[in-house]
Amino acid sequence: MEQWNIWLERDVWLNVAIVLVATALIYSVLRTLVNTLHKRLKAGSADQESSWSHFIAMVIGRTSRALLLAFSLLLALRLADLPLAWQSALSHTWFVALALQVALWVDTGVRLWSRSLVIGKSGGSYNPVMTTIISIMILIVVWSVMLLSILANLGVDITALVASLGVGGIAVALAVQTVLSDVFASLSIGVDKPFEIGDFVVFGEVAGSIEHIGLKTTRIRSLSGEQVVCANADLLRQIVHNYKRMNTRRIVFKFGINYDTPSAKVRQVSEKVGDIIRATPKARFDRAHFLGFDESQLTFEVVYIVLTSDYNQYMDIQQEINLQLLDALRELDVRFALPRRDLRLVGERMPVLKVDGLPQPAQSESNDSDQRLPRFS
The missing domain is CATH 2.30.30.60 (SH3 type barrels.)
Known part of the structure; x- marks a missing residue:
């Protein structure tokens, strides 16, 4: 009965009225300050959405009205004469409201940062998956720290909770290590x-x-x-x-000419190849050498640089070089090499080919046992 009589006292209602009026005034002032600062920062960065002023304006705009009202109420309660138990509870409430608001600000800042990396002036060069992963990890850390801080401020022993989270995290990591x-x-x-x-x-x-x-x-x-x-x-x-x-492309190709080619013309072939490549656009000549004596051909090795990474342009350049090389060798009266084989019959006579209606050649005895067949190219 005595507890109800307290509410009939004049001082109690006077304190309640002071708290309500002070809460309304403080909330109005704080709300006006937040709105004014938000509008000025946003107006100053209207043409520069990636500026720091725009970033701060968006973060300030995330200020919670409910938390701002709670903050105003806590300030107003300081004006009233409260019991010690109430003052202790209010001290914890201060921290809870402040931690929640800071977490909201950081949450907004992280989301704006990750979005600016993907669609900002970087031209989308950042991997959206990477920025999403990083932002999620940061947000998990922020909200976890906020929750643990509030629990610790309220007097909850978080040591066992942190240890449990660590063991559980290890178990989950082992279970999904492939992912x-x-x-x-x-x-x-x-x-x-x-x-x-x-x-x-x-x-x-x-x-x-x-x-x-x-x-x-x-x-x-x-x-x-x-x-x-x-x-x-x-x-x-x-x-x-x-x-x-790839900025440039190094090209190496080979071709072969006939063994019957005179050495003077072999020298001219290298010079012709260099002239052809130097005259080709987007191609830089490196070298052209008579590489060696291969089966059925005298082999040349040519190296040049294509000054573009486009594969289709490279093929156009190579085609033009091949066509001009074909014309140049014809002008020099140099033939491309074809596969050839020399067949020898040892200890046997040449086979006699008989064709009906044609006179047969006279067979001549020969003491040479090593007879060579015609060469096929």
């Missing part, structure tokens, strides 16, 4: 950037363009048209050739 290896491989791809979406890569027997880099797999559109799905961890274990980042 986690692919996830961390995706994170590694996003940070190190060995390739990006749109790059043309070759590894193993796969050649194609990167279409998607996911949490677990990377999808490649092969030259033959089908989509190849490869686990991120398996992909990083292989040697990947990224042709999208």
